[in-house]
Amino acid sequence: MSELILGIESSCDETSVAVVKDGNQILSNIVASQVKSHKRFGGVVPEVASRHHVEQITSCIHEALQEAQVDKKDLTAVAVTYGPGLVGALLIGVQAAKAFAWANDLPLVPVNHMAGHIYAACFAEKLRFPLLALVVSGGHTELVYMKEDASYEVIGQTRDDAAGEAYDKVGRVMGLSYPSGKEIDRLAPLGKDRYHFPRAMLNEDNFDFSFSGLKSAFINLTHNAQQRQEVLSQEDLAASFQASVVEVLVTKTIRAAKSYPVKQLIVAGGVAANHGLRETMKQKVSEQLPETQLIIPPLRLCGDNAAMIAAAGHVEFAKNRCADLSLNACPSLSF
Ligand code: KG4
Numbered sequence: 001m002s003e004l005i006l007g008i009e010s011s012c013d014e015t016s017v018a019v020v021k022d023g024n025q026i027l028s029n030i031v032a033s034q035v036k037s038h039k040r041f042g043g044v045v046p047e048v049a050s051r052h053h054v055e056q057i058t059s060c061i062h063e064a065l066q067e068a069q070v071d072k073k074d075l076t077a078v079a080v081t082y083g084p085g086l087v088g089a090l091l092i093g094v095q096a097a098k099a100f101a102w103a104n105d106l107p108l109v110p111v112n113h114m115a116g117h118i119y120a121a122c123f124a125e126k127l128r129f130p131l132l133a134l135v136v137s138g139g140h141t142e143l144v145y146m147k148e149d150a151s152y153e154v155i156g157q158t159r160d161d162a163a164g165e166a167y168d169k170v171g172r173v174m175g176l177s178y179p180s181g182k183e184i185d186r187l188a189p190l191g192k193d194r195y196h197f198p199r200a201m202l203n204e205d206n207f208d209f210s211f212s213g214l215k216s217a218f219i220n221l222t223h224n225a226q227q228r229q230e231v232l233s234q235e236d237l238a239a240s241f242q243a244s245v246v247e248v249l250v251t252k253t254i255r256a257a258k259s260y261p262v263k264q265l266i267v268a269g270g271v272a273a274n275h276g277l278r279e280t281m282k283q284k285v286s287e288q289l290p291e292t293q294l295i296i297p298p299l300r301l302c303g304d305n306a307a308m309i310a311a312a313g314h315v316e317f318a319k320n321r322c323a324d325l326s327l328n329a330c331p332s333l334s335f
């Protein structure tokens with residue numbers, strides 16, 4: 001009999017519910033985005049996010065089951081993101097999952113949101129271990145080594161801002177609306193790397209990252225130009241910023257994959273939707289790591305969604321890592 005997992009995700013500004021069959025077939029993946037409500041504040045407002053989750057969660061559950069044409073009684077388990085993320089936002093998903101699991105007598109599987117991003121790759125390819133994952137999102141930038149399913153070793157991470165956070169912060173300085181990663185990505189190929197911003201920690205003997213110096217260099221350049229009443233090209237700014245982020249992410253990831261020989265390399269998280277990152281990573285991996293298979297989830301699965309949570313839940317469930325109804329949200333959960 002096939003396994004059907006209901007996934008629930010509410011860690012930030014998307015309410016999402018999915019039904020996934022046997023860990024790798026998406027039967028439904030409903031994503032209710034709140035981006036429009038947060039745009040005018042220039043970032044996610046936690047209280048607003050929680051309220052939207054409350055409003056959306058029940059209808060997302062109904063819609064996910066309906067679209068998947070699955071009856072509650074045929075489900076195998078409920079998997080839910082319990083961290084990291086905004087505490088109020090996480091709590092809505094966790095409480096909904098607990099209530100649903102209790103009412104329908106189903107096992108409850110807690111999932112780490114970052115593990116979810118990694119497992120989005122399993123919808124594109126079967127995962128083979130050991131593997132290395134670069135997880136780049138609005139809140140995290142991590143290099144994770146996995147010897148086997150559901151085993152995570154963080155071998156490098158950002159010391160300050162996450163890559164997506166840097167995109168959103170410089171986007172604000174450029175007058176772009178939140179979240180600005182996608183728009184900077186659109187502008188970048190239209191400009192040139194004229195400003196050659198710093199490539200932080202590129203030559204250091206570790207797998208860590210830093211993006212706050214890049215952000216400061218960007219802000220200084222634009223402020224100085226403003227004082228001189230000089231108008232800088234948005235396209236060149238985007239191209240220069242993106243060139244720095246992509247070079248650092250790709251160079252350090254390839255170096256890590258050479259030190260930790262792996263069968264597969266995964267690039268996941270919201271910033272994995274970046275065309276510059278996807279193309280450069282493909283090119284460098286084929287040149288320098290011809291034996292390694294690169295997996296980057298399709299664009300629609302890079303951002304937050306519940307299918308990835310159900311997929312990570314599938315491996316957690318196989319390892320019997322279930323929770324009882326005392327499960328709580330863990331806003332600073334790490335691997
Ligand atoms: O994974 P995600 O949806 O949410 C978190 O878990 O944080 O990532 C959101 C981040 C935002 O910072 C957004 O600006 C960035 O991903 N992002 C991009 C692109 N699309 C989304 N950054 C660069 N290029 C993109 N195409």
Ligand code: ZN
Nearest residue numbers: 137270303304
């Ligand atoms: Zn995320």
